Structures are given as structure tokens and as C-alpha cells.
Amino acid sequence: MSYLNYVIAAYMVFVVVLLWDFVATRVQIAQLLRATRLRAQRAKPAPTEAADGGRIL
Amino acid sequence: MNSVVRWFHQLGSPPTFDRFAARWAPWAYGSALLVMAYGIWAALFQVPADYQQGDSFRILYIHVPSAWMSMAIYALMAIYAAIALIWRIKLCEILAMACAPIGAAFTLITLATGSIWGRPMWGTWWDWDPRLTTELILLFLYLGVTGLYHAIDDRRAAARAAGLLAIVGVVLLPVIRYSVVWWNSLHQGQTIRLLGESSIDASMLPPLFAMIIGTKLWFIGSLLARARADNLRREFGKDWVRTLAETRR
Amino acid sequence: MSTPTLFQAARALLARDLRLLWRRRGDALQPALFALLVIVLFALALGGEPQLLAKVAAGVLWVAALLSGLLALDTLFRGDAEDGSLEQWMLAPVPLAWLVLVRTLIHWATTALPLLLATPLLAELLQLPRAQLPVLLAALALGTPLLSLLGAIVAALTVGMRRSGILVALLALPLYVPVLVFGAGSVAAAAQGLDPTGGLLLLGAGLVLALVLAPLTAAAAIRIALNC
Amino acid sequence: MSTPTLFQAARALLARDLRLLWRRRGDALQPALFALLVIVLFALALGGEPQLLAKVAAGVLWVAALLSGLLALDTLFRGDAEDGSLEQWMLAPVPLAWLVLVRTLIHWATTALPLLLATPLLAELLQLPRAQLPVLLAALALGTPLLSLLGAIVAALTVGMRRSGILVALLALPLYVPVLVFGAGSVAAAAQGLDPTGGLLLLGAGLVLALVLAPLTAAAAIRIALNC
Amino acid sequence: MPDLNPSAPPLLAARGLSFARNDAPVFGPLSFDVDAGEALLVRGGNGAGKTTLLRVLAGLLRADAGNVDLDGRSARAGLRARFVAYLGHLPAAKADLTALENLDFLCGLHGRRRAQLPVNALGIVGLAGYEDTLARQLSAGQKKRLSLARLWLSPAPVWLLDEPYANLDLEGIELVNRMVQAHLRDGGAALVTTHGAYAAPPVRTKELVLGGGDG
Amino acid sequence: MPDLNPSAPPLLAARGLSFARNDAPVFGPLSFDVDAGEALLVRGGNGAGKTTLLRVLAGLLRADAGNVDLDGRSARAGLRARFVAYLGHLPAAKADLTALENLDFLCGLHGRRRAQLPVNALGIVGLAGYEDTLARQLSAGQKKRLSLARLWLSPAPVWLLDEPYANLDLEGIELVNRMVQAHLRDGGAALVTTHGAYAAPPVRTKELVLGGGDG
Numbered sequence A: 001m002s003y004l005n006y007v008i009a010a011y012m013v014f015v016v017v018l019l020w021d022f023v024a025t026r027v028q029i030a031q032l033l034r035a036t037r038l039r040a041q042r043a044k045p046a047p048t049e050a051a052d053g054g055r056i057l
Numbered sequence B: 001m002n003s004v005v006r007w008f009h010q011l012g013s014p015p016t017f018d019r020f021a022a023r024w025a026p027w028a029y030g031s032a033l034l035v036m037a038y039g040i041w042a043a044l045f046q047v048p049a050d051y052q053q054g055d056s057f058r059i060l061y062i063h064v065p066s067a068w069m070s071m072a073i074y075a076l077m078a079i080y081a082a083i084a085l086i087w088r089i090k091l092c093e094i095l096a097m098a099c100a101p102i103g104a105a106f107t108l109i110t111l112a113t114g115s116i117w118g119r120p121m122w123g124t125w126w127d128w129d130p131r132l133t134t135e136l137i138l139l140f141l142y143l144g145v146t147g148l149y150h151a152i153d154d155r156r157a158a159a160r161a162a163g164l165l166a167i168v169g170v171v172l173l174p175v176i177r178y179s180v181v182w183w184n185s186l187h188q189g190q191t192i193r194l195l196g197e198s199s200i201d202a203s204m205l206p207p208l209f210a211m212i213i214g215t216k217l218w219f220i221g222s223l224l225a226r227a228r229a230d231n232l233r234r235e236f237g238k239d240w241v242r243t244l245a246e247t248r249r
Numbered sequence C, D: 001m002s003t004p005t006l007f008q009a010a011r012a013l014l015a016r017d018l019r020l021l022w023r024r025r026g027d028a029l030q031p032a033l034f035a036l037l038v039i040v041l042f043a044l045a046l047g048g049e050p051q052l053l054a055k056v057a058a059g060v061l062w063v064a065a066l067l068s069g070l071l072a073l074d075t076l077f078r079g080d081a082e083d084g085s086l087e088q089w090m091l092a093p094v095p096l097a098w099l100v101l102v103r104t105l106i107h108w109a110t111t112a113l114p115l116l117l118a119t120p121l122l123a124e125l126l127q128l129p130r131a132q133l134p135v136l137l138a139a140l141a142l143g144t145p146l147l148s149l150l151g152a153i154v155a156a157l158t159v160g161m162r163r164s165g166i167l168v169a170l171l172a173l174p175l176y177v178p179v180l181v182f183g184a185g186s187v188a189a190a191a192q193g194l195d196p197t198g199g200l201l202l203l204g205a206g207l208v209l210a211l212v213l214a215p216l217t218a219a220a221a222i223r224i225a226l227n228c
Numbered sequence E, F: 001m002p003d004l005n006p007s008a009p010p011l012l013a014a015r016g017l018s019f020a021r022n023d024a025p026v027f028g029p030l031s032f033d034v035d036a037g038e039a040l041l042v043r044g045g046n047g048a049g050k051t052t053l054l055r056v057l058a059g060l061l062r063a064d065a066g067n068v069d070l071d072g073r074s075a076r077a078g079l080r081a082r083f084v085a086y087l088g089h090l091p092a093a094k095a096d097l098t099a100l101e102n103l104d105f106l107c108g109l110h111g112r113r114r115a116q117l118p119v120n121a122l123g124i125v126g127l128a129g130y131e132d133t134l135a136r137q138l139s140a141g142q143k144k145r146l147s148l149a150r151l152w153l154s155p156a157p158v159w160l161l162d163e164p165y166a167n168l169d170l171e172g173i174e175l176v177n178r179m180v181q182a183h184l185r186d187g188g189a190a191l192v193t194t195h196g197a198y199a200a201p202p203v204r205t206k207e208l209v210l211g212g213g214d215g
């Protein structure tokens, strides 16, 4: 009787879960750095908008 | 103990830790890959098939190291959490919380591989055997710790609350460890001893060693990377993060 | 866009709920996890005899689905009532019943659907015979939205109360019993080799009826509960 | 009476809780009623086979007790947190852990005790063999306060959260599992004619330990959860 | 927006309105009109029934007697929804959504005034820079300002404001007054409960004093 | 009650007190003294950190740096409990208990001043006749008055009052001022947050202005 399928499945699980562990962390860090950059960009033109908004009333 | 605290304080400045983690995580991942690549190759192609279990016993090489990691990581997490609670060291909070998802991952691997192994060996995917059950509960505990951590806004309060839960959950560890001894069980008893006389064949040991060390190294890499991510999230908006984001384009 | 159309209001509600769900990602899995926990508890309490377990599996799964739905019920309107959102719903230019229907369906999709997806795994844990799985899935797919809609009425009735906790459960369970009887009954019928379609058809009919009537009733209940 | 003694504070808390209970009389019975409903649902879902029922009776009763305790957990500190009472507890000149202990014991007496009293009836409904009843009662009498104390830790941890709902269940159940294993295990042992005292003694030891440690942990958790 | 034609029916008219809780009257039969461009200050001590009156007018509570006309037509659910915006003690903001997301949702539910965007509204109420802050993290006054932003976006001509000044700083009080002024200039109307401890908006103002209570 | 001896240490002294949320400072290092018989008005716009400061002083939040001395001794949980009474935004009253029952319980928990009875305190804050009314049925201002009654009964010499004037009518504002005055005359001290929109109590008063926020 061959147990090959089971062995392959088990090793796949191992690889996939560890891969998830690796990729998820990388994505998190990349997202954080991107969000930081976006925020820095948005911070520059923001003040004029706010001043405008204040004068509408 | 004081020297430990001092060491954490020195490493504890967020930019310092970020640099440290960014520097060493790839090394840990890389060496883990190397060691595990050897281990898996040897386990799959070098070790002879077992006369009773055929090829299925090759699952042991990922099942057992993962099972040990699942418990060791929990213990480490509880230790970090205790240090964080007592001395209020921020780095330890981060490290403790970074342990939880990795521990959950290894627990998941243990459950899945054990379950896959159990199908040919016991003729069932799952059984309500004490060891299997307690391992499942361990998964819940990990999920509970991460769940609690993400359910609270203030990062420090969240880490302390989840850390407290982690410490309370430590009572479960001996139950998992000795479940096979206390109750009669389908699951294998203590067979593998790394030091001293082991009841399995000596030729089977080297790849097992490799996998044990490989998973440890992977854990270190993952811990550093996850702690770094959390550290960045907490420091979001700080100047040093902004310069980092600009330079790492 | 002076007055929003029904569709616009529904879209706004959907966007809001998905955002909230994303912000608390973990919560989406919780009903499924809870059902898993009930099942674990059961298996442990029964001491892990496989034959016994297989016999009670379908029943345990139904009870688990029902209880996790019950626990999730509290989040249906409670939060919106406490922060005053519900007041604003009542003041909105779209019918309250429509908002209730949309909210209930979203709630079903985010709480019961994950459970439905996890059912094959849970069934395996309880060693449910494979042949019964399709019937069980069909029964749950028809039954859980029905439970959500019936639950909406109860949640609406109790929304004005500070701590409803167990009262919700007490009010909801009698309404849930027929669903349980037909749902678990059809699986039991399949287990005995009988034709399960009768029970399933009844569930389907109940679902259609509830889709129309339950939101209207729940909207009326909200108006009563908030003392209008 | 400038600063109240421990005893005075406990008495004030007891008087308050009894008054609140009296004002919402119905709530006191709710856990017992909920357990009753779980049991009825089970009996319905299993289609009423007496033999099968008798076999699973002790397990179902334990699960019912556990779930009803779980549901009641939300009322342990939540209400006091939301209206700011818990802030005042923290500012009181008596230790927070003491107040937590008293509150937990009152909560046990008002939620779990009625269930305990109803157990003989519920056991009859499930056709539990008479001989197992004393062991079941002893196990529940030792187990439910232990569950309440462990639950207090979880309730305290989640008290700062707006909607904890199922998270409470997720956090509590791993802690509850050992209690369940020993509690249901001792009844199962009795059913097989073995000596159940081992499990009961372990429960007793756990209870003594929890009486000391749980309030301290829960008090620390409250301080953390309210961000102190 | 209703026109300012003086022969038009009043925007909001109450006739013989009364409310009782368990047969104990909270406010007696009241009759009053509020025209477009006009504000009604509802005064009264603590417990006088101000909140109750506003909730009755909004349709959140059902009056025991009397009726409410909106722009000459008897108020029913559909009409009320298009005519009335209510600002109560509760923030109606989801604690787990950001300030901007909350406004987006409420605009989807209630519609919004042409040419008004949620972002600008936040700027107007002084929450510029708080777009991405979760509502739970706002201070008491900031939460109030968020509610004001919702009000500002609402297309309804009748504003029911229950203690809009509470928790606001001086600049915030000034903000409410400017908002009410601008709203009335556009042909809206506002009912404002206040204890008289604060400055009233500098607009055409009627007053309604509720007795009872202990104030 | 501490004596009024001028050489006595200040009743409450903060030294280099600062608090940060997720590493963002809410208020900078603050140092101030409050002597017996003295009131400190904490001013600042919405979101300036007034509430946060009071919660830190009460020990509900943990300061990041600096320390608080009460009557010359470093503040720890036990000492704080005897010295500090806190009135925040939340009523700390059970909705299902009557006004009097709520006071009874809080006196059991915190102790009470000699010669002060809960019933009398209700009369003082203008809730005479509401003894047997459930707290849930009180109006916004009446709930505030119930909290004031609790404060009045507390034996603690340091009062921390977070926006005590909000929701109160003119007579209620006057009541708070009279209460603070009487408390200071007895050798107590009070910290009061306010937006400056209200009358301050006519007593020896210091001021602390918090910056930041948007006010």
C-alpha cells in the first residue's frame, strides 16, 4: 500500500503554512511603509484645503 | 535577571530594534531554508522506509518538530509576556505578541500533518484523544491571544491584556505534554529522546535533528520579521519610519 | 443626490458593514469558531466514543449552528441602538424594513456563511457519515438564513433593553424550534434512507415567507422597542 | 464610617446586586431556562431516542451548564463598565480584587445556583440514570464556581471592548476545557462503575486555587482593560 | 428647500401637542409655528421635557395628542424623513469607523446637500486632520463636532438640536451659531434646546419655555 | 480633612507629569500644586487633553512620566482612594436602581462624610422627590445632579470634576459653584475642567491651560 499521497499532502501543508507565515509578514511591512509614504504625500497639500473649508461658512 | 532587562532596554529603542531585525531576519530565514532543505531531502529520499508504516512515517520529520515548536513557542511567549508585565518593557510586549501567530502556524501544521498521518495509521482523520484535543485547545489559545491583542485599540494595553491571557494559559502546557501519560491514548507515547537512548533507529535521527534546528531558525527569522512589523505599526507616523519609508523605496 | 434610492441606501449600509467587519476581521470567524468550540466540548463531554458521536453528529451540528447564530444575534442591532445609529435609520428617507432586511442579510453573510463553509470540516470532526453531508449542507443553507430572519425579530424586540443577554435566547429559541425540527429531521430521514426533500421544501417555503414578513415585523418591533 | 471595611463594602455590593436582581427578577432564572432550552433542543435534534439520550445525558447537561454560564459571563462586569461603576470601584478604598471576588460569587449564586437546583429535574428530562445523579451534582457544585472564577478573568480582559460577544466564548472555552474534562469525566467514571473521587478532588483543588488567584488576575485584567 | 414667501405655511407647526409618560404629563398641550429662516429656542430647567419634545417632533416618540405639520402637510414617516434632521445626546457614529467613513455612511442613508462633501464638512466643524481617526478615539467635544458635520451635510430643512452646545469649547459654540445662521439664511429652520447658559445664535428667534421639572 | 496650615504640603502636587497614547503625547510634562482651599481650573479646547489629565490624576490611566503627590506623600492606590473623588462623563449609576439606592451603594463602597445622609444630599442637589425614581428615567441634567450628590457624600478632600457644568441649567451651574465653595471652605481642593464658557466658582482659583487639540 502506498502512502505517497499522504506524505506529499503533509509536506505541502508544511510548506504552504510556512510560506504564508513568510509572505504575510512581508506584505505587512511593505504595506506599512507604503502607507507611511502615502501619508507623507498627503500631508503636504492638506493645509490649504483645510483653510478653504474653514471659510465656506 | 537585571542584565537581561538591561539588554532589552538597550535593544528596546524602536529604531535600533528595527535595524537589528531588518539585518538579522534574512540570515535566520536563509539558514533555516538551508537546514530544512537538507532535512527534507534526507527525510524523503535517504532514510529507508519503515517496515511497519511504510513511507507514511516520513511525516514524522515535520510533525514532531512542529509539535515541539508549538509548545516551546507558547512557553517563550508566556515568558516574554511575564517580563513585559513586570518590567513594562515595550520590546518584550512586541516579541510576545509576535510569537502568537507563529505558534498558531506550527500548531496548525502539527494538527494537519498529524491528521493526515492518522488517516493511514489509525484509519481516521480525527479522534477525540487527549493529546489531539489538547493540541486543538492550544490552537484556540493562540487564536484567543491574537484575537484579544487585535481587539483592543491601545497597543500597550492590548499587549498587556493578551499577555496576561497567555500567562493564564500556561497551565495547559503540562496537560499537553503529559496527556499521553495520564490517559491511555491512541497517540504515540514518548519514543524520541534526543539525548540518551532513543527507541527509534539511529539512522533516522540526523534529518530529524536538521528539521528541529531548521524550525527553530525559521522561528527566529519569523519572530524578528513579525516583531519588526508590529514595531513599525506602533511607530507609524514617526520621523524615523518616514525616512525609512523614503529610503526603502 | 438629495434623497437616496433604496439601492443607494443598501450600498451605503453594505459598505459600512464591510468596513466594520474588516476593521474587526477576527469577528467574522468567530461564529464558526464558536460552533467548533461547542463541538469540541460535546466530543469531550461524551468522552470520545466514535460510534456514539457519529449517531449524534447531525444533531450536534444543528444545535451548534443554532447557538452560534443566537450568540451573534446580539450584534445585529444592539450596537446601532446604543450609539444612536438606529434613531438615524428611523429618520432616514428609506423604509426601515428595507434597512432591516439589508442589515440582516449582511449579518447572515458575515456570521452564518463562514459556518456553512466550515461545516464539512466540522462534520468530519464529529465523524458524520459522508452520505449525510449533502443533505446537512442543504438543510443548513436553507435553515440559517431563516434563523437569521427570525432572529432579527427577536433582536429588534429586545433592542431597547439594556442587557438582554439570555432573554434574546429565550425569545428566539421557540421560534427556532420548527426550523431545527425540519432541518435536523431531514438529515435524520436521510440517515434512515428516507427521502429528505419534504423537510427541505418546507424550509425553503419558510425562507421565502420570512424574507417578506420578517423585515416588516422587525421594523415594527424596533419602533416599539425604541418607544415610538 | 469614613473608610469602609472589606466587610462593609461587600455588604453594600451584595445589597446592590440583590436589589438589581429583584428589579429584574426574570433574569435570575434565565441561565437555568437557557440550559433547559439547550437540553430541549438536543432532545429534539436527536429525535427522541431514549437509549441514545440516556447515554449522552451527563455530557449534554455539562455542556448546557457551561454554555449558560458562558452567556451569563457578559453580565459580570460589562454593565458596571459601561455606566462607569467600575471606575468608581477602582477608586474605592477597598482592594479591587476583593470587590471582584465578591461580585463573582454573587454572580455565581444568582446564575449558576438556580441551574444547580434545577439539575435533578433536567436530568430526569434527559433520562439520566438515577445512580449517576449524586456524582453529577457534586461535580457541578464544584465545577460551576470554578467556571465562574475562570470566566471572571476572561470577562475582565474583554470588559474594555465595546462588543465582545463571541470573543469571550473563544477566550473562555480553552480555560473551561479542563473543568469539563474532569467534571464530565468523573460522571462517566461513575457510569462505568469506577471511582469518581479522583476527578472531584482535582476539581476541588482547582477551586481552592482559583478562589485565591482568579480575583487577583481578574483585578489586574480590569486595570489593563480600562487602560491603567 | 422651501421658499421664503411670507404667505407660505410655516415649515413646522405643532398644534395641541402633548406627551405623557405613564399618564403623567411631561409637557402640556403646546402649539407653536416655526417659519423658514427662523429659530426656536426651547428653554427649561433640567427635566422640563426639552429632550422629550424634540424626540416627539422627530417622530422617535409618539405624541399622546395633537399633531405636527411640516410645510403645511401632516407629518408622516416619509415626509418627516425628508424634512427633519435630529441631533441628540447619542453620537450616531460607529466607534470602529473613522470620522470620514461615518459621514460617508450617514450621507448614503440620508442623502446629502448638493455641493457639500464629507471631507469639507469635517474641515468646517474643525476636525480637519481627524479624517482617519476612529470615532472611539475622539474626545467628548470632537464627537459632538462629528455629529455637527453630519447635520451640516443633511438635506433636511428642519434641524432639531438637543443641547448642541454641551461639551463644546467657546470656538465650538461659535461654530454652532454660525452653522445655524447659515442654515436659516438658506431657508431652513432650527429648534434648539438650551438652558439659557449659552449665547443664542444671532438670528430671528422665538422662544418656548417649558415649565415643570425642577429647573 | 487636612488642616489649613500654610506650611503644610500641597494637597495635590504634580511633577513633570506627562501622558502619551501609542507614543503620541497627549499632554506635555506638567507641574502644578493645588493647596487645600484652592481650586484649579483646567482649561483647553476640545481634544486638548483635559479628560485625560483628570483620569491620570485619578489613577485610572497610568502616567508615562512624572509623579503625583497627595498631601506630601507619593500617590499609590490606597492613598488615592482615600484622597480623590472623580466625576467623569459616565454617571456611575445603575440604571435599574433608584436615585437613593444608587447613593446608598456608592456610600458603602467609598465611605461617606460624617453627618451627611444620602437623602439630604439628594435634596441639596435639587433631586428631592426623585428618591424613588429609577436612574434610567432621569433626564440628562438630573443624572448629572445624581453624580453631584455622590460627590457631595464622598469623604475625599480632592475633587476631580470633568465638565461638571455640562447639561445643567443655570440653577444647576450655581449649585456646582456653591458645592465647590463649601468644599474648599472645609479645606478640600477641586480640579475643574471647563471650556471657559461658564462662570467659574467664586473661590481662590488657579488656572491651567492645556494646549494642543484643535480648540
Ligand code: HEM
Pocket (backbone or CB within 6 Å): B060, B063, B064, B067, B068, B110, B111, B112, B113, B114, B115, B117, B118, B119, B121, B122, B131, B132, B133, B135, B136, B176, B177, B178, B187, B188, B189, B190, B191, B192, B193
Ligand atoms: C491530529 C493528530 C495529531 C496531533 C494533534 C499530534 C500531536 C502531537 C504532539 C503535540 C506531539 C508532541 C508531544 C511531546 O513531545 O510531548 C506529538 C509527537 C509525536 N507524534 Fe503526534 N499528533 C497527531 C497524530 C500523530 C500520528 C497519527 C502519529 C503516528 C502514528 C503521531 C506520531 C507522533 C510521534 C512519533 C511523536 C513523537 C513522540 C515523542 O517521542 O515525544 N502523531 N504529536
Ligand SMILES: Nc1ncnc2c1ncn2[C@@H]1O[C@H](COP(=O)(O)OP(=O)(O)OP(=O)(O)O)[C@@H](O)[C@H]1O
Pocket (backbone or CB within 6 Å): E021, E026, E044, E045, E046, E047, E048, E049, E050, E051, E052, E053, E213, F136, F137, F138, F139, F140, F141, F142, F167
Ligand atoms: N425613559 C424615561 N422614562 C420615564 N421618565 C423619563 C424618561 N426619560 C425622561 N423622563 C422624565 O421625563 C422628564 C423630562 O425629561 P427630559 O429628558 O425631556 O428633560 P430635559 O428637559 O431634556 O432635561 P435636561 O435639561 O436635564 O436634559 C424628566 O422629569 C425625566 O425624569
Ligand SMILES: Nc1ncnc2c1ncn2[C@@H]1O[C@H](COP(=O)(O)OP(=O)(O)OP(=O)(O)O)[C@@H](O)[C@H]1O
Pocket (backbone or CB within 6 Å): B153, E136, E137, E138, E139, E140, E141, E142, E167, F021, F026, F044, F045, F046, F047, F048, F049, F050, F051, F052, F053, F213
Ligand atoms: N481612547 C482614546 N484613544 C485614542 N485617542 C484618544 C482616546 N480618547 C481621547 N483621545 C484623543 O486624545 C486627545 C485628548 O482627549 P481628551 O478626551 O483628553 O480631550 P478633552 O480635553 O477632554 O476634550 P473635550 O473638551 O472635547 O472633552 C484627543 O485628541 C482625542 O482625540
Ligand SMILES: [Mg+2]
Pocket (backbone or CB within 6 Å): E050, E051, E052, E162, F139, F140, F141
Ligand atoms: Mg435633555
Ligand SMILES: [Mg+2]
Pocket (backbone or CB within 6 Å): E139, E140, E141, F050, F051, F052
Ligand atoms: Mg473631555
